[in-house]
Amino acid sequence: MDLESDRVLAIRDLSVEIRRGDRVVRPVSDVGLVLNRGETLGVVGETGSGKSMTGLAIMGMLPAGGRVTGGSIDFGGEELVGLPAARYRALRGNEIAMVFQDSMTALNPTRRIGEQVAEPVRLHHGASRRAARERAAEVLALVGLPRPAERMDDYPHQLSGGMRQRVMIAMALACEPRVVIADEPTTALDVTIQAEILDLLDDLRSRLGMSMILITHDMGVIARHADRVAVMYAGRVAETAPTPVLFGRTRHRYTHALLSSIPSLTHDRDERLFSIPGAPPDLTVAAPGCPFAPRCEAATDRCQEERPAASAEDGGHVHACHHPASGPADLVRSRFTARPAAPAERPAEPRLRVVDLRREYPVGGRGLFGGRRTLKAVSGVSFEVAAGETFGLVGESGCGKSSLGRMLVALDRPTSGEVIFDGEPVSRMSARALGERRSRLQMMFQDSGAALDPRMRIGTILREPLAIQGAGGRAHRTARARELLRDVGLPESVMERYPHELSGGQRQRVNLARALALDPAVLVADEPVSALDVSIRSQVLNLMRGIQAERGLSSVVISHDLAVVRYLADRVGVMYLGKLVETGTTEEVYGTPAHPYTAGLLAAVPDADPQARPPRGARVRGELPSPIDPPSGCRFRTRCALADELCARTEPLPRPVTGTHQVACHHPLRPLEPAGISPKGVSQS
Known part of the structure; x- marks a missing residue:
C-alpha cells in the first residue's frame, strides 16, 4: 500500500456538474484517485467517461456552468476545492501544469512560441524578459525541439504537429511543476512522433522528479507508459490497479470489454474484433445500478438495481463490479466466413x-x-x-x-x-x-x-448521390437509403436526423x-x-x-x-x-x-x-x-x-x-x- 507521505495528489469523492440551460450534466461522480511522487497514473476510458473533466477540475478550469459539487482535491496538504482564484492562478502553470490535447488551439496563433514558453516564467518567477527568453530556449532544447534558438521566433502554424506538441510540453515544464496532467497528448500524432513524445515525457518525469496524470483512450499507451491505471466509465472510476496487475488480472467487465476491442498486430485477421454493444449512458439522468449494466453481457437484475461498491484486493487492485471477470480478456469472438481468400496468383487485369x-x-x-x-x-x-x-x-x-x-x-x-x-x-x-x-x-x-x-437530413444525404446519377424516383431512393442504413447497422429513424x-x-x-x-x-x-x-x-x-x-x-x-x-x-x-x-x-x-x-x-x-x-x-x-x-x-x-x-x-x-x-x-x-x-x-x- 502507498504511504501517505509519498502522495502528491489525493482526490476523494469528487463530483462535478455542468448546467446547460435547463439540463444538468454530471460528468464526474464520486471519483477517488491518488497520485504518488514520481509516478505516472494513467486515466483511460471512452469519450464522455469523465477523464478530461477530472483533469480540468484539478486545474480549476471547469467550463462555463461547471462547478465542483462535492468531494476533496488535496494537493500536497492544500485543499483545492474552494481555493480563492488568486491562489489558484499562483499554482496553475507553476506547481500544477497541463498539456492539452489540441496544440493548435491551445497555442496562441498570434504570438511567437518563444514568448508563449517564456510567459509562465515571467508570471510566476518574476523573471526579466531576457532571463525568461533564455529559460524558454533552455526548455525548448530540453524537450528536443530541433534548432530551438531558430524556432523561438516562429509562430505555431509554422511548426509540425510533433513540434507544436513539444512546445506545449515546454510551456508546461517551464516552471518545473510537481504535477503535470497530460490530456491525450499524442492523439492526433503519427505513431513515430507519439512514441517520441511519450518517451520524452517519461524521461523528463524521471529527470525532474515530477508526477504525471496521463489521460488517454489508448490502452497500448497506458500499458507502456503508466505505473498505475484508473479506468473510468460514465464519470466514475470502475477499476484501478498497478499496470501489470490490471492487464494480467482484469476484474471489471468494462475494462475487460475495452481490452477485447483493441486491434493488435497479432490479432487473427479472420476473427471479428469484439465490440461493446450500445453506447455510454446519458449523464443528465441519475440512473440506479451499475452504469455499465445496459452494455454488459454478464449483467443481472442486481446490476440494474444496485450500484456496486468498490472492492479492494491485494496489490492495490480496486474494482466496482458485482460479477468481476476472472483474468485477461477472453470474450467469445465470431469469425468472418464470407471473406474470400486473397488470390494466390495475380489476375492479368487488376481492378x-x-x-x-x-x-x-x-x-x-x-x-x-x-x-x-x-x-x-x-x-x-x-x-x-x-x-x-x-x-x-x-x-x-x-x-x-x-x-x-x-x-x-x-x-x-x-x-x-x-x-x-x-x-x-x-x-x-x-x-x-x-x-x-x-x-x-x-x-x-x-x-x-x-x-x-x-x-441536410441523413435521408437527403443518402438520396443525393442517387439523384445526381438519376437512379430511380424518390420512392426508390428512399427505399435504397433505408436499405443502406440497415446495412451499416443504423435504425431507419436516423433518416430524419x-x-x-x-x-x-x-x-x-x-x-x-x-x-x-x-x-x-x-x-x-x-x-x-x-x-x-x-x-x-x-x-x-x-x-x-x-x-x-x-x-x-x-x-x-x-x-x-x-x-x-x-x-x-x-x-x-x-x-x-x-x-x-x-x-x-x-x-x-x-x-x-x-x-x-x-x-x-x-x-x-x-x-x-x-x-x-x-x-x-x-x-x-x-x-x-x-x-x-x-x-x-x-x-x-x-x-x-x-x-x-x-x-x-x-x-x-x-x-x-x-x-x-x-x-x-x-x-x-x-x-x-x-x-x-x-x-x-x-x-x-
Whole structure:
C-alpha cells in the first residue's frame, strides 16, 4: 500500500456538474484517485467517461456552468476545492501544469512560441524578459525541439504537429511543476512522433522528479507508459490497479470489454474484433445500478438495481463490479466466413492499377537558383489492386497518402502517371466521361463531421448521390437509403436526423453508407476510424470487413494506424515522403519487414501488453523532411541508422524479397531474391 507521505495528489469523492440551460450534466461522480511522487497514473476510458473533466477540475478550469459539487482535491496538504482564484492562478502553470490535447488551439496563433514558453516564467518567477527568453530556449532544447534558438521566433502554424506538441510540453515544464496532467497528448500524432513524445515525457518525469496524470483512450499507451491505471466509465472510476496487475488480472467487465476491442498486430485477421454493444449512458439522468449494466453481457437484475461498491484486493487492485471477470480478456469472438481468400496468383487485369503516379503543387516563393518551388506530394508511385482485395497504405502524416487517395477516385488530377480502372485510364478522361464512371469509384473521408452537409437530413444525404446519377424516383431512393442504413447497422429513424444529432461512430457509418449508395467497385477509405473511441472503432472496422466480404469490393485503406491496416488489408504499401518504400502481403510486411522505415514504424506501435516492449533503438527518430526539398538519393537516409554515401548519391529502386514482397532500399533487412540483386540506381535530380 502507498504511504501517505509519498502522495502528491489525493482526490476523494469528487463530483462535478455542468448546467446547460435547463439540463444538468454530471460528468464526474464520486471519483477517488491518488497520485504518488514520481509516478505516472494513467486515466483511460471512452469519450464522455469523465477523464478530461477530472483533469480540468484539478486545474480549476471547469467550463462555463461547471462547478465542483462535492468531494476533496488535496494537493500536497492544500485543499483545492474552494481555493480563492488568486491562489489558484499562483499554482496553475507553476506547481500544477497541463498539456492539452489540441496544440493548435491551445497555442496562441498570434504570438511567437518563444514568448508563449517564456510567459509562465515571467508570471510566476518574476523573471526579466531576457532571463525568461533564455529559460524558454533552455526548455525548448530540453524537450528536443530541433534548432530551438531558430524556432523561438516562429509562430505555431509554422511548426509540425510533433513540434507544436513539444512546445506545449515546454510551456508546461517551464516552471518545473510537481504535477503535470497530460490530456491525450499524442492523439492526433503519427505513431513515430507519439512514441517520441511519450518517451520524452517519461524521461523528463524521471529527470525532474515530477508526477504525471496521463489521460488517454489508448490502452497500448497506458500499458507502456503508466505505473498505475484508473479506468473510468460514465464519470466514475470502475477499476484501478498497478499496470501489470490490471492487464494480467482484469476484474471489471468494462475494462475487460475495452481490452477485447483493441486491434493488435497479432490479432487473427479472420476473427471479428469484439465490440461493446450500445453506447455510454446519458449523464443528465441519475440512473440506479451499475452504469455499465445496459452494455454488459454478464449483467443481472442486481446490476440494474444496485450500484456496486468498490472492492479492494491485494496489490492495490480496486474494482466496482458485482460479477468481476476472472483474468485477461477472453470474450467469445465470431469469425468472418464470407471473406474470400486473397488470390494466390495475380489476375492479368487488376481492378485498379497505378502507374508512376506523381502529384506536385506549386508553393509560394522561389528556390535557391530562382526556379518556382513545388511540393512533391506523390513521386512515382506504382501498385495494383485486384478485384475483392484490400490494399493498405501506411506512413506518417505528410507522406502523400491522402493526396494519392484523392487521385485514385479522380478528385485530383495527377501531374503525371496513370490511374487505370478496369483497363481505362480515368486520370486522363474528360469530365463528362469521368462522370459516367464516378459511381464506381467512391471515397470514405476521414472527418465525417466535415464530410456530411450539416444543413441536410441523413435521408437527403443518402438520396443525393442517387439523384445526381438519376437512379430511380424518390420512392426508390428512399427505399435504397433505408436499405443502406440497415446495412451499416443504423435504425431507419436516423433518416430524419441531422449530422450533429449523431455520435462520431454513427456519422462514420453514414459516411460509409453514402459511399456504398451507388454500388462502387473501388472504395478508398482515408483514415476511417482515426477519430473514434476504441469500442466504436471496432464496430466500424468489423462493419467494413463484413461489407467488403459480402460485396466483393476492392478497397484502398489509408491510415497511420498500423494495427487497423493489418486488420483490414490483404496487401500493404509503406509510403515515405511521396514514395512507396515497401510492398507485400500483410503477413510479409508485418512479419518480416525489409525496410528500416517499416521496422521503425512497427517498433513504435504501442501494444496493450505491459510486457511487450520493443527495442527502443529500432524506432524512427526525428522529423519528416520537407516534401518541397526532399533529401537526395534515398529520402529516408536522414533518419536511417544504416545510411551511407550510396544512400545519399543514388535513389534505391524496388527489388524483390519474394515473389510478392518488394523493397526499395540499398541495405534491406531481409535477403533479396537472386534475380533482384542490385540493379543500378537512378540518380535523384
